[in-house]
Amino acid sequence: MPVLTTKEIMEILPHRAPFLLIDTIEELESGVRAVAKKNVTFNEPFFTGHFPENPVMPGVLIIEALAQTGAAAILSQPEWKGKTAYFAGIHQAKFKQKVLPGDTLMLETEIIKIKGPIGVGKATAYVDGKVVCTAELTFAIG
Numbered sequence: 001m002p003v004l005t006t007k008e009i010m011e012i013l014p015h016r017a018p019f020l021l022i023d024t025i026e027e028l029e030s031g032v033r034a035v036a037k038k039n040v041t042f043n044e045p046f047f048t049g050h051f052p053e054n055p056v057m058p059g060v061l062i063i064e065a066l067a068q069t070g071a072a073a074i075l076s077q078p079e080w081k082g083k084t085a086y087f088a089g090i091h092q093a094k095f096k097q098k099v100l101p102g103d104t105l106m107l108e109t110e111i112i113k114i115k116g117p118i119g120v121g122k123a124t125a126y127v128d129g130k131v132v133c134t135a136e137l138t139f140a141i142g
Contacts, residue, residue: 002025002037003024003025003026003027003028004024004025004028004072005024006023006024008025009022009024009025009072012072012075012076013068013071013072014084015068021038021061021064021068022036022037022038022065022069022072022107023036023039024037025072026106028072028073028076029073030073030076031076031077031111031114032073032110032111033073033108033109033110033111034069034070034072034073034076034108034109035069035106035107035108036065036068036069036072036106036107036108037104037105037106038065038104038105038107039104039105040057040100040102040103040105041101042055042101042102044057046058046061047101055100055101056098056099057098057099057100057103059095062095062099062105062125062133063090063093063133063135063137065105065107065125066107066123066124066125066133066135067087067109067121067123067137067139069107069108069109069123070085070109070111070121070123070139071084071085071139073109073111073121074111074114074119074139074141080141083141083142084141084142085139085140085141086139086140086141086142087137087138087139088118088138088139088140089136089137089138090135090137090138091135091136091137091138092135092136093133093134093135094133094134094135095132095133096130096131096132096133097127097130097132098132099125099127099132103128105125105126105127105132106125106126106127107123107124107125107126108123108124108125108126109122109123109124109137110122110123117141118138118140118141119138119139119141120136120137120138121136121137122136123136123137
C-alpha cells in the first residue's frame, strides 16, 4: 500500500497533470527521504514527440520526477506547508538505461544537506531494480 496517493501528493506539491510525474509515494521520512512510483504508460503526452516510432521517456522528465519525489520529502514538513521547491542545480546526472512505456519507475531521493531554504538531494531512479538515472539535485524553497 502506498503511503501517499496521487490526491495526497497534490496536497503537498503544486504540480498538476500533465506535469505531476509521480503516482504514489511508497515510503516517506519527512525531511529525510522519499520513494515514489511512476507507472510509465504509452498514453503519456511526451511520447507523441519523443520519439513517435521509438518512445523513450525524456531524461529531463526522469530528473523532474526525482525532484518531485525530493520535494514531497521536504514539503511534507509542517514548516514548509504551502511552499514550492524550485530547482537551483542539477549535478552529476547520469542516464544508464532507457525508460519505456510499460515500465514502473521507482524514484528515491534522500536529502543529504539543508541549510535554511536551500538543500541538496541524492536521487536515484530504478526500473526492475536496475539503476536508470542518478543525480544530485539542489533546490530552493520559496
